[in-house]
Amino acid sequence: MKKLRLLATAAALTGAAAAGFGLLARPAASVPADANQPVAGSVKGGRPLGLFFMTKYWMATHSLEKATYYFAPTGQVYVNPTGFSTAQLAALPAGSRGRYALAGNKLTVRWADGQTQSSEVEPQTETFAWDMGIFLAGRPFASPSQLVGAFEGGNSISTSSGSAAAVSGLTFRANGTYSGGSASSFGGRSEAGAKTYSAGSSGSAAGRWTLSGWMLTLTDGAGRSTSGVAYPIEKDEKTGQVTRFYFNNVAYKRL
Known part of the structure:
Protein backbone atom coordinates (compact mmCIF):
# COMPACT_ATOMS: atom_id res chain seq x y z
CA MET A 1 0.00 0.00 0.00
CA LYS A 2 2.94 2.32 0.70
CA LYS A 3 4.23 1.59 -2.80
CA LEU A 4 0.86 2.53 -4.26
CA ARG A 5 0.81 5.88 -2.46
CA LEU A 6 4.36 6.72 -3.59
CA LEU A 7 3.58 5.86 -7.20
CA ALA A 8 0.39 7.90 -7.12
CA THR A 9 2.26 10.91 -5.78
CA ALA A 10 4.97 10.72 -8.44
CA ALA A 11 2.42 10.29 -11.20
CA ALA A 12 0.30 13.19 -10.00
CA LEU A 13 3.25 15.58 -9.81
CA THR A 14 4.59 14.66 -13.24
CA GLY A 15 1.21 14.72 -14.90
CA ALA A 16 0.38 18.12 -13.49
CA ALA A 17 3.58 19.50 -14.96
CA ALA A 18 2.68 18.07 -18.38
CA ALA A 19 -1.00 19.07 -18.08
CA GLY A 20 -1.86 15.48 -18.51
CA PHE A 21 -2.79 13.52 -15.40
CA GLY A 22 -5.77 13.41 -13.10
CA LEU A 23 -7.75 11.10 -10.87
CA LEU A 24 -11.31 10.31 -11.82
CA ALA A 25 -13.60 11.40 -8.99
CA ARG A 26 -16.95 9.62 -8.92
CA PRO A 27 -16.95 8.39 -12.55
CA ALA A 28 -19.90 8.94 -14.86
CA ALA A 29 -22.42 6.16 -15.32
CA SER A 30 -21.49 3.48 -17.83
CA VAL A 31 -23.23 2.96 -21.15
CA PRO A 32 -24.51 -0.52 -21.97
CA ALA A 33 -21.79 -2.74 -23.44
CA ASP A 34 -22.17 -4.43 -26.81
CA ALA A 35 -19.89 -6.26 -29.25
CA ASN A 36 -18.08 -3.03 -30.10
CA GLN A 37 -18.08 -1.42 -26.65
CA PRO A 38 -15.76 -2.27 -23.76
CA VAL A 39 -16.83 -2.98 -20.22
CA ALA A 40 -16.30 -0.05 -17.83
CA GLY A 41 -13.37 -0.51 -15.45
CA SER A 42 -13.76 -2.17 -12.07
CA VAL A 43 -11.67 -4.08 -9.52
CA LYS A 44 -13.39 -7.08 -7.95
CA GLY A 45 -11.63 -9.53 -5.69
CA GLY A 46 -8.31 -7.99 -6.69
CA ARG A 47 -9.02 -8.76 -10.35
CA PRO A 48 -9.19 -5.92 -12.91
CA LEU A 49 -11.98 -5.99 -15.44
CA GLY A 50 -12.77 -3.53 -18.21
CA LEU A 51 -11.04 -0.36 -19.37
CA PHE A 52 -8.32 1.42 -17.35
CA PHE A 53 -6.13 4.50 -17.72
CA MET A 54 -2.52 3.57 -16.89
CA THR A 55 0.29 5.92 -15.88
CA LYS A 56 3.89 4.96 -15.17
CA TYR A 57 6.67 7.40 -14.30
CA TRP A 58 10.07 6.78 -15.92
CA MET A 59 12.84 8.43 -13.91
CA ALA A 60 15.45 8.03 -16.66
CA THR A 61 13.48 10.14 -19.14
CA HIS A 62 11.56 12.32 -16.67
CA SER A 63 8.38 11.34 -18.47
CA LEU A 64 5.01 9.92 -17.61
CA GLU A 65 3.94 6.99 -19.76
CA LYS A 66 0.20 6.94 -20.39
CA ALA A 67 -1.83 4.15 -21.95
CA THR A 68 -5.27 2.59 -22.19
CA TYR A 69 -5.55 -1.00 -21.00
CA TYR A 70 -8.63 -3.08 -21.73
CA PHE A 71 -9.03 -6.22 -19.62
CA ALA A 72 -11.78 -8.05 -21.50
CA PRO A 73 -14.21 -10.39 -19.70
CA THR A 74 -12.90 -13.20 -21.95
CA GLY A 75 -9.50 -13.06 -20.23
CA GLN A 76 -7.76 -11.09 -22.96
CA VAL A 77 -5.94 -7.79 -22.47
CA TYR A 78 -5.28 -5.05 -25.02
CA VAL A 79 -3.05 -1.97 -24.80
CA ASN A 80 -3.99 1.25 -26.60
CA PRO A 81 -6.81 -0.15 -28.73
CA THR A 82 -7.91 2.05 -31.63
CA GLY A 83 -11.42 0.62 -31.39
CA PHE A 84 -13.19 -2.36 -29.91
CA SER A 85 -14.44 -4.41 -32.85
CA THR A 86 -13.02 -7.91 -33.23
CA ALA A 87 -10.99 -6.79 -36.26
CA GLN A 88 -9.57 -3.71 -34.53
CA LEU A 89 -8.48 -5.66 -31.45
CA ALA A 90 -6.94 -8.44 -33.55
CA ALA A 91 -4.99 -5.87 -35.59
CA LEU A 92 -3.05 -4.59 -32.56
CA PRO A 93 0.68 -5.45 -32.47
CA ALA A 94 1.47 -8.80 -30.85
CA GLY A 95 3.16 -6.99 -27.96
CA SER A 96 -0.05 -5.09 -27.23
CA ARG A 97 -2.46 -8.00 -26.93
CA GLY A 98 -2.41 -11.15 -24.85
CA ARG A 99 -4.12 -13.09 -22.08
CA TYR A 100 -4.13 -12.27 -18.39
CA ALA A 101 -4.68 -14.36 -15.27
CA LEU A 102 -4.71 -13.66 -11.54
CA ALA A 103 -3.22 -16.25 -9.16
CA GLY A 104 -3.30 -15.13 -5.54
CA ASN A 105 -2.09 -11.52 -5.63
CA LYS A 106 0.00 -11.96 -8.80
CA LEU A 107 -1.28 -10.77 -12.16
CA THR A 108 0.39 -12.38 -15.18
CA VAL A 109 0.04 -11.35 -18.81
CA ARG A 110 1.23 -13.60 -21.62
CA TRP A 111 1.58 -11.37 -24.65
CA ALA A 112 1.00 -12.65 -28.18
CA ASP A 113 4.67 -11.99 -29.05
CA GLY A 114 5.75 -14.64 -26.53
CA GLN A 115 6.76 -12.27 -23.73
CA THR A 116 5.43 -12.73 -20.19
CA GLN A 117 4.86 -9.91 -17.70
CA SER A 118 4.14 -10.80 -14.09
CA SER A 119 3.93 -8.74 -10.92
CA GLU A 120 1.97 -8.42 -7.70
CA VAL A 121 -1.25 -6.44 -7.99
CA GLU A 122 -2.23 -3.95 -5.29
CA PRO A 123 -5.98 -3.33 -5.62
CA GLN A 124 -8.19 -0.57 -4.27
CA THR A 125 -11.82 0.28 -5.03
CA GLU A 126 -11.33 2.12 -8.33
CA THR A 127 -7.58 1.72 -8.88
CA PHE A 128 -4.82 -0.85 -8.71
CA ALA A 129 -1.03 -0.84 -8.95
CA TRP A 130 0.82 -3.36 -11.11
CA ASP A 131 4.38 -3.50 -12.45
CA MET A 132 5.12 0.09 -11.29
CA GLY A 133 2.03 1.45 -13.05
CA ILE A 134 -1.12 3.02 -11.61
CA PHE A 135 -4.38 1.91 -13.23
CA LEU A 136 -7.52 4.04 -12.88
CA ALA A 137 -10.93 2.58 -13.74
CA GLY A 138 -12.31 4.18 -16.89
CA ARG A 139 -15.90 5.16 -17.63
CA PRO A 140 -17.37 6.59 -20.84
CA PHE A 141 -18.68 10.13 -21.11
CA ALA A 142 -22.22 10.43 -19.82
CA SER A 143 -23.06 12.73 -22.77
Whole structure:
Protein backbone atom coordinates (compact mmCIF):
# COMPACT_ATOMS: atom_id res chain seq x y z
CA MET A 1 0.00 0.00 0.00
CA LYS A 2 2.94 2.32 0.70
CA LYS A 3 4.23 1.59 -2.80
CA LEU A 4 0.86 2.53 -4.26
CA ARG A 5 0.81 5.88 -2.46
CA LEU A 6 4.36 6.72 -3.59
CA LEU A 7 3.58 5.86 -7.20
CA ALA A 8 0.39 7.90 -7.12
CA THR A 9 2.26 10.91 -5.78
CA ALA A 10 4.97 10.72 -8.44
CA ALA A 11 2.42 10.29 -11.20
CA ALA A 12 0.30 13.19 -10.00
CA LEU A 13 3.25 15.58 -9.81
CA THR A 14 4.59 14.66 -13.24
CA GLY A 15 1.21 14.72 -14.90
CA ALA A 16 0.38 18.12 -13.49
CA ALA A 17 3.58 19.50 -14.96
CA ALA A 18 2.68 18.07 -18.38
CA ALA A 19 -1.00 19.07 -18.08
CA GLY A 20 -1.86 15.48 -18.51
CA PHE A 21 -2.79 13.52 -15.40
CA GLY A 22 -5.77 13.41 -13.10
CA LEU A 23 -7.75 11.10 -10.87
CA LEU A 24 -11.31 10.31 -11.82
CA ALA A 25 -13.60 11.40 -8.99
CA ARG A 26 -16.95 9.62 -8.92
CA PRO A 27 -16.95 8.39 -12.55
CA ALA A 28 -19.90 8.94 -14.86
CA ALA A 29 -22.42 6.16 -15.32
CA SER A 30 -21.49 3.48 -17.83
CA VAL A 31 -23.23 2.96 -21.15
CA PRO A 32 -24.51 -0.52 -21.97
CA ALA A 33 -21.79 -2.74 -23.44
CA ASP A 34 -22.17 -4.43 -26.81
CA ALA A 35 -19.89 -6.26 -29.25
CA ASN A 36 -18.08 -3.03 -30.10
CA GLN A 37 -18.08 -1.42 -26.65
CA PRO A 38 -15.76 -2.27 -23.76
CA VAL A 39 -16.83 -2.98 -20.22
CA ALA A 40 -16.30 -0.05 -17.83
CA GLY A 41 -13.37 -0.51 -15.45
CA SER A 42 -13.76 -2.17 -12.07
CA VAL A 43 -11.67 -4.08 -9.52
CA LYS A 44 -13.39 -7.08 -7.95
CA GLY A 45 -11.63 -9.53 -5.69
CA GLY A 46 -8.31 -7.99 -6.69
CA ARG A 47 -9.02 -8.76 -10.35
CA PRO A 48 -9.19 -5.92 -12.91
CA LEU A 49 -11.98 -5.99 -15.44
CA GLY A 50 -12.77 -3.53 -18.21
CA LEU A 51 -11.04 -0.36 -19.37
CA PHE A 52 -8.32 1.42 -17.35
CA PHE A 53 -6.13 4.50 -17.72
CA MET A 54 -2.52 3.57 -16.89
CA THR A 55 0.29 5.92 -15.88
CA LYS A 56 3.89 4.96 -15.17
CA TYR A 57 6.67 7.40 -14.30
CA TRP A 58 10.07 6.78 -15.92
CA MET A 59 12.84 8.43 -13.91
CA ALA A 60 15.45 8.03 -16.66
CA THR A 61 13.48 10.14 -19.14
CA HIS A 62 11.56 12.32 -16.67
CA SER A 63 8.38 11.34 -18.47
CA LEU A 64 5.01 9.92 -17.61
CA GLU A 65 3.94 6.99 -19.76
CA LYS A 66 0.20 6.94 -20.39
CA ALA A 67 -1.83 4.15 -21.95
CA THR A 68 -5.27 2.59 -22.19
CA TYR A 69 -5.55 -1.00 -21.00
CA TYR A 70 -8.63 -3.08 -21.73
CA PHE A 71 -9.03 -6.22 -19.62
CA ALA A 72 -11.78 -8.05 -21.50
CA PRO A 73 -14.21 -10.39 -19.70
CA THR A 74 -12.90 -13.20 -21.95
CA GLY A 75 -9.50 -13.06 -20.23
CA GLN A 76 -7.76 -11.09 -22.96
CA VAL A 77 -5.94 -7.79 -22.47
CA TYR A 78 -5.28 -5.05 -25.02
CA VAL A 79 -3.05 -1.97 -24.80
CA ASN A 80 -3.99 1.25 -26.60
CA PRO A 81 -6.81 -0.15 -28.73
CA THR A 82 -7.91 2.05 -31.63
CA GLY A 83 -11.42 0.62 -31.39
CA PHE A 84 -13.19 -2.36 -29.91
CA SER A 85 -14.44 -4.41 -32.85
CA THR A 86 -13.02 -7.91 -33.23
CA ALA A 87 -10.99 -6.79 -36.26
CA GLN A 88 -9.57 -3.71 -34.53
CA LEU A 89 -8.48 -5.66 -31.45
CA ALA A 90 -6.94 -8.44 -33.55
CA ALA A 91 -4.99 -5.87 -35.59
CA LEU A 92 -3.05 -4.59 -32.56
CA PRO A 93 0.68 -5.45 -32.47
CA ALA A 94 1.47 -8.80 -30.85
CA GLY A 95 3.16 -6.99 -27.96
CA SER A 96 -0.05 -5.09 -27.23
CA ARG A 97 -2.46 -8.00 -26.93
CA GLY A 98 -2.41 -11.15 -24.85
CA ARG A 99 -4.12 -13.09 -22.08
CA TYR A 100 -4.13 -12.27 -18.39
CA ALA A 101 -4.68 -14.36 -15.27
CA LEU A 102 -4.71 -13.66 -11.54
CA ALA A 103 -3.22 -16.25 -9.16
CA GLY A 104 -3.30 -15.13 -5.54
CA ASN A 105 -2.09 -11.52 -5.63
CA LYS A 106 0.00 -11.96 -8.80
CA LEU A 107 -1.28 -10.77 -12.16
CA THR A 108 0.39 -12.38 -15.18
CA VAL A 109 0.04 -11.35 -18.81
CA ARG A 110 1.23 -13.60 -21.62
CA TRP A 111 1.58 -11.37 -24.65
CA ALA A 112 1.00 -12.65 -28.18
CA ASP A 113 4.67 -11.99 -29.05
CA GLY A 114 5.75 -14.64 -26.53
CA GLN A 115 6.76 -12.27 -23.73
CA THR A 116 5.43 -12.73 -20.19
CA GLN A 117 4.86 -9.91 -17.70
CA SER A 118 4.14 -10.80 -14.09
CA SER A 119 3.93 -8.74 -10.92
CA GLU A 120 1.97 -8.42 -7.70
CA VAL A 121 -1.25 -6.44 -7.99
CA GLU A 122 -2.23 -3.95 -5.29
CA PRO A 123 -5.98 -3.33 -5.62
CA GLN A 124 -8.19 -0.57 -4.27
CA THR A 125 -11.82 0.28 -5.03
CA GLU A 126 -11.33 2.12 -8.33
CA THR A 127 -7.58 1.72 -8.88
CA PHE A 128 -4.82 -0.85 -8.71
CA ALA A 129 -1.03 -0.84 -8.95
CA TRP A 130 0.82 -3.36 -11.11
CA ASP A 131 4.38 -3.50 -12.45
CA MET A 132 5.12 0.09 -11.29
CA GLY A 133 2.03 1.45 -13.05
CA ILE A 134 -1.12 3.02 -11.61
CA PHE A 135 -4.38 1.91 -13.23
CA LEU A 136 -7.52 4.04 -12.88
CA ALA A 137 -10.93 2.58 -13.74
CA GLY A 138 -12.31 4.18 -16.89
CA ARG A 139 -15.90 5.16 -17.63
CA PRO A 140 -17.37 6.59 -20.84
CA PHE A 141 -18.68 10.13 -21.11
CA ALA A 142 -22.22 10.43 -19.82
CA SER A 143 -23.06 12.73 -22.77
CA PRO A 144 -21.21 14.64 -25.53
CA SER A 145 -21.99 17.90 -23.70
CA GLN A 146 -19.30 17.00 -21.13
CA LEU A 147 -16.68 17.70 -23.82
CA VAL A 148 -17.86 21.21 -24.67
CA GLY A 149 -15.11 23.69 -23.85
CA ALA A 150 -11.39 24.31 -24.37
CA PHE A 151 -8.69 21.79 -23.43
CA GLU A 152 -4.92 21.54 -23.62
CA GLY A 153 -2.61 18.54 -23.28
CA GLY A 154 0.95 17.46 -23.93
CA ASN A 155 3.76 14.95 -23.61
CA SER A 156 7.46 15.46 -22.96
CA ILE A 157 10.64 13.43 -22.64
CA SER A 158 14.12 14.42 -21.53
CA THR A 159 17.42 12.51 -21.50
CA SER A 160 21.09 13.42 -21.28
CA SER A 161 21.25 13.51 -25.08
CA GLY A 162 18.23 15.72 -25.73
CA SER A 163 14.58 16.44 -25.17
CA ALA A 164 11.27 16.54 -27.01
CA ALA A 165 7.92 18.07 -26.18
CA ALA A 166 4.54 18.27 -27.86
CA VAL A 167 1.52 20.36 -26.89
CA SER A 168 -1.92 20.31 -28.45
CA GLY A 169 -5.18 22.13 -27.82
CA LEU A 170 -8.77 21.31 -28.68
CA THR A 171 -11.90 23.42 -28.37
CA PHE A 172 -15.26 21.65 -28.69
CA ARG A 173 -18.41 23.67 -29.34
CA ALA A 174 -22.01 22.70 -28.63
CA ASN A 175 -22.91 23.15 -32.31
CA GLY A 176 -20.67 20.17 -33.23
CA THR A 177 -17.67 22.15 -34.51
CA TYR A 178 -14.15 22.08 -33.13
CA SER A 179 -10.83 23.88 -33.60
CA GLY A 180 -7.38 22.93 -32.47
CA GLY A 181 -3.68 23.50 -32.77
CA SER A 182 -0.46 21.68 -32.00
CA ALA A 183 3.22 22.49 -31.54
CA SER A 184 6.28 20.32 -31.04
CA SER A 185 9.95 20.92 -30.37
CA PHE A 186 13.08 18.78 -30.36
CA GLY A 187 16.55 19.48 -29.09
CA GLY A 188 19.84 17.57 -28.80
CA ARG A 189 22.98 17.92 -26.71
CA SER A 190 26.57 16.82 -27.06
CA GLU A 191 28.35 14.72 -24.45
CA ALA A 192 29.67 17.96 -22.95
CA GLY A 193 26.12 19.22 -22.51
CA ALA A 194 26.20 21.88 -25.23
CA LYS A 195 23.10 22.23 -27.36
CA THR A 196 23.76 20.81 -30.83
CA TYR A 197 20.45 21.15 -32.64
CA SER A 198 16.81 22.15 -32.25
CA ALA A 199 13.69 21.96 -34.38
CA GLY A 200 10.01 22.66 -34.06
CA SER A 201 6.71 22.49 -35.89
CA SER A 202 3.14 23.66 -35.48
CA GLY A 203 -0.24 23.17 -37.09
CA SER A 204 -3.93 23.87 -36.75
CA ALA A 205 -7.21 22.25 -37.77
CA ALA A 206 -10.94 22.86 -37.60
CA GLY A 207 -14.04 20.92 -38.51
CA ARG A 208 -16.74 18.85 -36.87
CA TRP A 209 -16.64 16.43 -33.94
CA THR A 210 -18.79 13.52 -32.81
CA LEU A 211 -18.69 11.36 -29.68
CA SER A 212 -20.24 7.89 -29.73
CA GLY A 213 -19.72 5.69 -26.70
CA TRP A 214 -15.97 5.50 -26.15
CA MET A 215 -15.04 6.83 -29.61
CA LEU A 216 -14.28 10.48 -30.47
CA THR A 217 -14.07 11.43 -34.16
CA LEU A 218 -12.65 14.67 -35.53
CA THR A 219 -13.36 15.50 -39.19
CA ASP A 220 -11.49 18.48 -40.60
CA GLY A 221 -12.61 20.85 -43.33
CA ALA A 222 -11.08 18.64 -46.03
CA GLY A 223 -13.09 15.62 -44.88
CA ARG A 224 -10.17 13.82 -43.23
CA SER A 225 -11.26 11.99 -40.08
CA THR A 226 -9.30 11.01 -36.99
CA SER A 227 -10.94 8.63 -34.53
CA GLY A 228 -9.72 7.35 -31.20
CA VAL A 229 -10.72 6.04 -27.81
CA ALA A 230 -11.71 8.90 -25.49
CA TYR A 231 -12.91 8.94 -21.88
CA PRO A 232 -12.85 11.23 -18.82
CA ILE A 233 -10.09 10.80 -16.24
CA GLU A 234 -11.07 13.59 -13.84
CA LYS A 235 -14.15 15.63 -13.07
CA ASP A 236 -15.09 18.35 -10.61
CA GLU A 237 -16.69 16.76 -7.55
CA LYS A 238 -19.05 19.70 -7.00
CA THR A 239 -20.17 20.55 -10.53
CA GLY A 240 -19.72 17.17 -12.22
CA GLN A 241 -17.86 18.90 -15.07
CA VAL A 242 -15.19 16.80 -16.80
CA THR A 243 -11.87 18.58 -16.22
CA ARG A 244 -9.51 16.07 -17.85
CA PHE A 245 -9.95 13.47 -20.55
CA TYR A 246 -7.78 11.07 -22.54
CA PHE A 247 -7.68 10.84 -26.33
CA ASN A 248 -5.12 9.33 -28.73
CA ASN A 249 -2.28 9.06 -26.18
CA VAL A 250 -2.75 12.60 -24.89
CA ALA A 251 -4.37 13.58 -21.59
CA TYR A 252 -6.15 16.93 -21.93
CA LYS A 253 -6.92 19.43 -19.16
CA ARG A 254 -9.80 21.93 -19.31
CA LEU A 255 -8.60 25.53 -19.55
